[in-house]
Amino acid sequence: MSSSSSSRALALVSLALLVVSPFLAHAQTPAADDVCAGLATDDACHNVPKALRLKLIGIPTILVASVIGVCLPLFAKSVxxxxxxxxxxxxxxxxxxxVILSTGYMHxxxxxxxxxNSPCLPETPWRQFPFTTFVAMLAAVFTLMVDSLMLTFYNRKKKGHDAGAPVPTTSSSSAAVANLESPEPEAHWHSHGHGTALGRPGDTEAGQMQLRRNRVVVQVLEMGIVVHSVVIGLGMGASQSVCTIxxxxxxxxxxxxxxxxxxxxxxxQAEYGTKMKAGLVFFFSTTTPFGIALGLALTKVYKDNSPTALIVVGILNAASAGLLHYMALVELLAADFMGPKLQSSVRLQLICLTAVLLGAGGMSVMAKWA
Structure with a gap:
């Protein structure tokens, strides 16, 4: 499953929510409409020209910050x-x-x-059932399912490719037997820096398995990041509040x-080729600026306090939160902390735990303003 197919599926889900949500919000009363209209217009920070200027500054600024962040590890490979x-x-x-974990929980x-839970939505059913945590739970389970199925797909594809490979010739088989029988030094089997032995079929297969898992992690994680980045950008682009922007x-x-x-x-870690890396970097870097630009284009139509917008954005945020929680805890933190590198060093574990707390704490502080 590629990033493009994931984005198409996300677009279909969003479209379905847009179609269904007006019917779910049919019980909205005129009094509540007046209150929601007041929430949108009675803001002392409401300044359309200044808000537009800030948004036009924000688009390239956020774009540059995104490119720098995602490219730093790629260019740091030479360090x-x-x-x-x-x-x-x-x-x-x-x-x-x-940072990713705090984004899900705190933002x-x-x-x-x-x-x-907005007062702009009818009490039935939105304030009679915890839809946010329910959707987040389903999203986490769905992410686990996608993670597992994608890994199974990649493994079967690899096995099918191996089954179709040519059988070694007699001479090469004889050479392999001769190599196994020869008393070569054990040092020839040692790995050189990546914890994977060279030449051992089991270890090579384990390395390939980890590589496929890393690629699944990238695709699922990018899908979750893209969802909430577009939603945040859309809300920012449609907002006319200087104090918010x-x-x-x-x-x-x-x-x-x-x-x-x-x-x-x-x-x-996924070891993609140059084209795939460039596509992933472009996709990540442009989603928030695209959301802002889309919000600017839909300023006259998109109202963030309308029932349709509240339902669609609320459900997408809940799903994104569940996905980010799963990816941060299971695929990123647990995978590293339970791995051989950190398990072999208590000191490194404590340093990494401190780094996790600093990243989560810094992002939590930002929740005061965003």
Whole structure:
């Protein structure tokens, strides 16, 4: 499953929500409509020209911050201290994973609560059932299912490719037997920096399995990041409140840079080719600016307090939060902390835990403004 097919599926889900949500909001009363209209217009910070200027500044600023964040791990490959098997790489990745975890818990999930519990929505059914946590739970389970099925697909594809490979000739088989029988030094089997032995079929297969898993992680993680980035950008582009936009631009730059570092580290470990790396970088970097531009284009139509917008954005935020929680805890943090690199060093574990807390804490502080 590619990133393009994931985005098409996401578009279909969003379209279905847009069609269904007006019927779910049919019980809205005129009094509530007046209240919601007041929420949109009685803002002391309402300044259309100044808000437009800030949004036009925010688009290139967030774009540059996103590119820098996601490209840093890729370009740092030439720096020996930031190789994927070095301690510093694990520390930086732990910090970025903390940012992603905090994004889900401190930014995306509370936004979904605010949307789906808004007074602009009818009490039945939106305030009689915890839709936010329900959707987040389903999204986490769905992410597990997609993660597992994609890995199964890749493994079967690999096995089918291996089954179709030509059988070794007699001479090569004889040479292999001769090599096994010859008493070569054990040093020839040792790995050189990546923890994978060279020449052993089992170890080679384990390395290929890990590589396929890394590629699944990249695709699923990027899908979750793209969802909430577009939603945030859309809300920012449609907003006319200077007091909302000004801190949001700074918060989004911080958020995109460090979230991009986490994604960039995963892309580096996935060992994609140049074209695929460029596509993933472009897709990540442009989603938030695209959301802002879309919000600007839909300013006259899109009202963030309308029932349709609240339902669609609230459900997408909840789904994105569940996906980010799963990816941050299971695929990023647990995979590294339970892996051989960190398990072999208590000191490195403590440093990485500190990095996680710093990343999550810094992103949590940003929740005050965004």
């Amino acid at each position: 020996p201290a930031l190789q994927p098997d070095r301690n510093l790489f694990y520390v930086v990745k732990a910090f970025a994973s903390g 995306v999930l509370p936004d979904s609560f605010n949307n789906l 000004r801190p949001l631009v700074a918060a989004m730059c911080f958020h995109q840079m460090f979230e991009g570092m986490g994604l960039g580290g995963c892309i580096l």
